[in-house]
Amino acid sequence: GAGVSQSPSNKVTEKGKDVELRCDPISGHTALYWYRQSLGQGLEFLIYFQGNSAPDKSGLPSDRFSAERTGGSVSTLTIQRTQQEDSAVYLCASSTELAGDNEQFFGPGTRLTVL
Amino acid sequence: SQQGEEDPQALSIQEGENATMNCSYKTSINNLQWYRQNSGRGLVHLILIRSNEREKHSGRLRVTLDTSKKSSSLLITASRAADTASYFCARVTGGFKTIFGAGTRLFVKA
Numbered sequence: 679g680a681g682v683s684q685s686p687s688n689k690v691t692e693k694g695k696d697v698e699l700r701c702d703p704i705s706g707h708t709a710l711y712w713y714r715q716s717l718g719q720g721l722e723f724l725i726y727f728q729g730n731s732a733p734d735k736s737g738l739p740s741d742r743f744s745a746e747r748t749g750g751s752v753s754t755l756t757i758q759r760t761q762q763e764d765s766a767v768y769l770c771a772s773s774t775e776l777a778g779d780n781e782q783f784f785g786p787g788t789r790l791t792v793l
Numbered sequence: 794s795q796q797g798e799e800d801p802q803a804l805s806i807q808e809g810e811n812a813t814m815n816c817s818y819k820t821s822i823n824n825l826q827w828y829r830q831n832s833g834r835g836l837v838h839l840i841l842i843r844s845n846e847r848e849k850h851s852g853r854l855r856v857t858l859d860t861s862k863k864s865s866s867l868l869i870t871a872s873r874a875a876d877t878a879s880y881f882c883a884r885v886t887g888g889f890k891t892i893f894g895a896g897t898r899l900f901v902k903a
Binding site for chain 2: 709711713719720721722723726728734736737769771773780781782783784785786787
């Protein structure tokens with residue numbers, strides 16, 4: 679497809695369960711980002727991947743959160759032992775490798791609800 | 794908090810009026826970007842201004858950057874009902890790490 683896609687679009691889970699969120703970036707984009715947005719709030723940076731460099735994980739809120747990017751393309755954000763405060767929209771974005779000119783293209787997000 | 798300061802938090806204007814939103818930050822930046830988010834189109838990039846630039850225009854948008862004051866403003870001229878959305882500034886601090894502000898909710902009344 680032409681844009682960033684994310685799946686699932688909605689996820690309802692029970693507290694304590696693990697969830698996996700998927701992001702397919704724009705083809706050829708080497709940078710991929712994950713953000714979290716709570717209702718009515720701004721975006722909270724979680725992690726970014728750039729090419730073969732080590733990812734910047736400085737925004738991950740706890741060790742229950744992890745992400746990987748396979749083959750420099752698709753990325754999966756995993757939340758283990760989900761808590762109610764994890765409920766939010768998780769947004770993925772991708773961009774070209776040009777640091778300083780990195781307009782980010784966002785996917786539609788995954789709305790996570792932890793009951 | 795990662796987020797910078799944006800003001801106002803909310804703004805309501807009549808169609809045809811201008812809307813100004815401000816963004817302040819604390820650390821040095823490589824560039825600053827503005828994004829718009831509405832329910833129909835999600836989060837969309839509007840304009841990017843580099844740290845060595847002072848002003849940029851794109852259609853009805855004008856962005857200014859004052860690195861000495863660590864602030865930026867977004868002006869939307871001749872606003873339309875379709876401009877109703879949340880507007881976020883995003884600061885690229887180093888490499889690719891991007892910090893978003895809390896946003897300004899703009900409502901344009903027809």
